[in-house]
Amino acid sequence: AQSVTQPDIHITVSEGASLELRCNYSYGATPYLFWYVQSPGQGLQLLLKYFSGDTLVQGIKGFEAEFKRSQSSFNLRKPSVHWSDAAEYFCAVGDPGTYKYIFGTGTRLKVLA
Amino acid sequence: DSGVTQTPKHLITATGQRVTLRCSPRSGDLSVYWYQQSLDQGLQFLIQYYNGEERAKGNILERFSAQQFPDLHSELNLSSLELGDSALYFCASSPLAGGQDTQYFGPGTRLTVL
Numbered sequence: 001a002q003s004v005t006q007p008d009i010h011i012t013v014s015e016g017a018s019l020e021l022r023c024n025y026s027y028g029a030t031p032y033l034f035w036y037v038q039s040p041g042q043g044l045q046l047l048l049k050y051f052s053g054d055t056l057v058q059g060i061k062g063f064e065a066e067f068k069r070s071q072s073s074f075n076l077r078k079p080s081v082h083w084s085d086a087a088e089y090f091c092a093v094g095d096p097g098t099y100k101y102i103f104g105t106g107t108r109l110k111v112l113a
Numbered sequence: 114d115s116g117v118t119q120t121p122k123h124l125i126t127a128t129g130q131r132v133t134l135r136c137s138p139r140s141g142d143l144s145v146y147w148y149q150q151s152l153d154q155g156l157q158f159l160i161q162y163y164n165g166e167e168r169a170k171g172n173i174l175e176r177f178s179a180q181q182f183p184d185l186h187s188e189l190n191l192s193s194l195e196l197g198d199s200a201l202y203f204c205a206s207s208p209l210a211g212g213q214d215t216q217y218f219g220p221g222t223r224l225t226v227l
């Protein structure tokens with residue numbers, strides 16, 4: 001069965017520090033992979049997505065993610081975190097066969113001034 | 114602003130009652146998705162409609178039902194409500210039906226069952 005794992009429930013970083021949020025998935029083929037961000041009281045917003053091709057994808061707000069097939073991972077990175085990045089981040093897998101999305105449990109990011 | 118609207122923003126009701134949540138997708142989007150977000154279950158996919166037809170079903174209870182109308186808006190009906198149904202319900206829309214589509218999320222409806 002498909003699954004998405006975000007091992008870190010909470011992460012705290014200082015403003016200006018680098019960030020990496022982990023995402024591992026279980027899927028028979030290469031799924032469609034997404035990262036979404038949810039600010040407090042808001043809906044989810046797409047940061048970036050991967051379907052095929054270059055394994056390093058760039059997204060909005062300075063985020064990037066790298067697809068590593070051998071590790072079944074799609075980790076999200078940002079070189080320098082801003083206080084406004086404090087939010088909850090969700091990794092998701094899209095199944096092209098069933099049209100279903102599976103979301104990870106989310107990682108809540110806290111940014112220290 | 115994603116372009117997806119949901120009404121109402123907040124809903125407070127009692128156990129055993131029935132409620133209807135409404136979603137208007139972005140202009141031109143044919144697919145509508147419903148999700149439930151709760152503290153203990155996380156973000157759970159409930160159901161997807163594409164151009165009026167059910168396309169995919171997730172962890173949706175039998176007490177819950179949905180439909181998509183000819184004008185593409187969608188309604189999620191929750192009946193025989195239980196305390197555990199208290200959650201944030203999101204609607205999302207996408208242009209087509211494929212798993213590669215970006216989903217645009219609405220602001221959600223917060224349901225509280227007392």
